[in-house]
Each structure stands twice: as C-alpha cells, then as structure tokens.
Amino acid sequence: MAALPPPPAGREDGLLLVDTHCHLADPAFDRDRRAVVERAAAQGVGFLLAVGSDLETSRKTIDVAGAYRGVYAAVGVHPHEVKGVDNKTLPALASMASHSRVVAVGEIGLDYHRDNSPHKAQRHWFREQVRLALKAGKPVIVHCRDAGEDVHDILAEEKVWRVGGVVHCFTGDAGLARKLLALDLHLGAAGPIAFEDGGALREAFAQVPIERILVETDSPYLAPPPMRGKRNEPALAYQVAEALAGVHGLSVGEVARITSSNARRLFGVGPERQGGTLAYPFGGRLYLNITNRCQNACYFCGLLSDRVFKGRDLTLPVEPDQEPSAQAILEAAGDPSGYEEVVFSGFGEPTLRLDVLAEVARGLRERGARRIRLVTNGLGGRTAGHDILGELRGLFDAVSVSLQAATPEAYAKICKAQGIADPFPSVKDFIRGARLCFPEVEATAVAMPGIDIAACEKVAREELGVPFRARPYVLTD
Incomplete structure (x- = not known):
C-alpha cells in the first residue's frame, strides 16, 4: 500500500476525535480503504486504532497501520476465533506486539x-493473551458479550490494572460498569x-x-443512525460523540477533547498535549488556572x-x-459575561499569587463576570504570614475550601502539607473567617477510599457551620 499524502485539514471547528476501535x-474496506x-480525517477523526481478530487480520492490520497516517494497530485473537489457536499462536502474537505501530493487544x-x-x-x-499483554506492557482491548462476570474475574486475577x-x-449495565x-x-x-432502543445503555453511560x-x-x-444497518466507518465516530454529549450534558467539542485525551493516556495515540492552559470552559463555567504551586501534596491530585x-x-x-501575568490570564479568559460562573481552580493554590488573584478577580468583575468563585485549601494565610481574608473580601461571590479530612492526623496523611506545621486548625480557622467575608462558603472533600466523607461533613456542618459537598474522584492514569 502506498502511504497517504498529508491528511485533509479536518473540520473547520478544529474538533479532533480518536476512533479507538x-x-x-x-475486506469490507478493501475497495476504498484510502x-x-x-473521510475520517475530514470529519475530524484524525487517529484510528485498527484492531485484529486473528493472526491473519493482525498481520494485515499492522500493514494498514504502516501505510496510513494516523492509523495504529492492535493485535490479538477474538473469542470467536480461539478454536483455531495453538501453542504457536502466542509467540507469533508476541512478536507482532513488539512492532512500533502496535499499541495494544486485542481484540481478545x-x-x-x-x-x-x-x-x-x-x-x-x-x-x-492478557498475560501476553502484561509481558509486552501493552493495554488490552476486551470483547465481552454475555460474559461479564468471567471477564471481570480473569482481568482481576491477572491484575490488568x-x-x-x-x-x-460496552453494552452492560451500570453495575458491571462499576466493577x-x-x-x-x-x-x-x-x-x-x-440507537433508538439504546435508552438503558445511555443510562449506564451517564454513570x-x-x-x-x-x-x-x-x-x-454497528453503524449509528442514520446509517444503522449499513456499512459503518470511522468518520461516523462523530455521531457517537454527539450521543455521548447528550448523555453527559456536554458539547461535542468537550467530549472530543476529553475522550481523545483518554485515548492518548491509554494508548499513546491522539493529539499532542499542549501545556500552558490558563482558561478553559466546561459545563457552562469558565475555569482559571493561575499556578501549579501548592503547599499540599494530596495523594489524589492531578498535580x-x-x-x-x-x-x-x-x-x-x-x-x-x-x-503568567494577570494580563495574560485576563486575555485568556476573554469575555466572562457569558458564563454562569468563573472559577479559580487549577492544579495549584491560587492564594499563593495573592496580588495576581486579586487583580484578575477585579478585572473579571469589570468585564461583566456574573459570579466568581475561589477554590482554595485555606492555607494562604499561613504561607503569607498574615490573615489574607481582608485582601480577598469583596472579590468573590463564593469560596470553596478543600477540607479533605476530619482530624489533624487524617489531614496530615491525605494532604501532606509542605513546610506548614499543624495545618488543619488553620484550614478550619480560614473557613470560620470566610463565613464573615463572603456571601457563600462551602467545605469540600474528595470522595475516595481513605477519606471519611461522613466525618468531614459532620465537621463542616456541625463544627464550622457551612454546607458540605463531596467531590467525585475519577482515576485517570
């Protein structure tokens, strides 16, 4: 096969998807594979993961991946085909799995x-084949039909994580999804x-x-509507993204960006990362990322x-x-008036840049921001060496304070504050003081193993007198 010329420019809106399977x-693509x-690239599906189902198709998939820009391969034997597998099959697969264009073992x-x-x-x-993937250091692509318990148990026993x-x-229910x-x-x-009859599946994916x-x-x-019953092709990944957008209440662009990032994390396939994001919209809000510095090293933090x-x-x-300067942050934020809320929340503690934080907050208000919220660990005053609430007063409509624990001992274990002795009482003092300075104050904690959410809520509501919100934890890497 001859290599493709440079791919089409893609969609005008810049949307970029990865078709991961x-x-x-x-043979259905033999007549018009190029x-x-x-067409996929023109529709914004710029990366394709082509999957094998036996030795022959796995070899051919590697050839296809080598011939087309943006195409990668997975090799494996589908459960329908294992009746023809023998002891010579695994060495052949292992050899193929080492190919530079092969990023996964599947479909198994x-x-x-x-x-x-x-x-x-x-x-x-x-x-x-799971063991082969573990030895090769490649993720698995798993077929599961009416076999959820056995699939789960084998993957758990082999420590697929x-x-x-x-x-x-995936066509299972929410219970299997959680497992x-x-x-x-x-x-x-x-x-x-x-699909029109896919309501139960959409409910499962909503969770x-x-x-x-x-x-x-x-x-x-499995072509999506309106092509159901006809030949499917990677360009129709856009219709899948549209359906997911409806399920999760997001834009198609948000779904494309997040799922493409997921593919890159898992397979190393997808758009290149571009650091330095200062402002990013999500779910009707605008989030501002003004620093990566933080006093804490919480074990769940993406930082x-x-x-x-x-x-x-x-x-x-x-x-x-x-x-970044205050001016650079404001330029990245653009017009904030169209968002229901602007939130200072990134991978870092905003109050470590107190002057910049205040300047940006004032600038947002002047530009028509309807509501401004600060997310903080409450330790800015300890780092500054003085009470900072007076400098923050009047700048924010709401403040969310990361409580994270119910006792000093638990806080030390979870948050691992750097250079601050006995930080937990200071967090609580900040919350008490914030109640007097801002219209809305809440305490939060990430809901995950090792964090006693019930105890955190009790401290927030009964001891500190503020509402409490448990934030969901999502393992991403």
Missing part, C-alpha cells in the same frame, strides 16, 4: 452469546449508544465518568500525575518569575 483491515481514512475476550468457540478454550486463551485497557463496545472501572479499565462507547470513556465505531459493524484535567493540559512554570 475499527476493523480497518476488514477514501475511508480520508469472551463471547458466550454465539458460542463460536468452547467456553473453556475462550477462558484459557483470553487469560493467556498494571497495563490498563478498555472493554470495547470494570474499579479495575482501572475504560469503557468503549460505539454505535449502540445512539460512567467521561474521563473513563473512549469513542469507537467498531466499523464496519502529582500528568496535570491533565478534562482533556486540558494545565502544566505551568513553577518558578514565580515565569508564571
């Missing part, structure tokens, strides 16, 4: 619906999420964090991982003289 080596890839798994292969053989070869993966074209998410897996949304969802087509199968939030790379310079 397509059978591009399928045109299929070009269990299918008890059609019984094309004996269940015992399916389980054996599924487990062996060491490489991660996706249960592709699979607990294994650090992603779930693939394909055409069925847009799955968008950070754990991948967009896929499974083409040439300690890849610093990507909702598909945005929030990495900033940490040297104070290189941090």
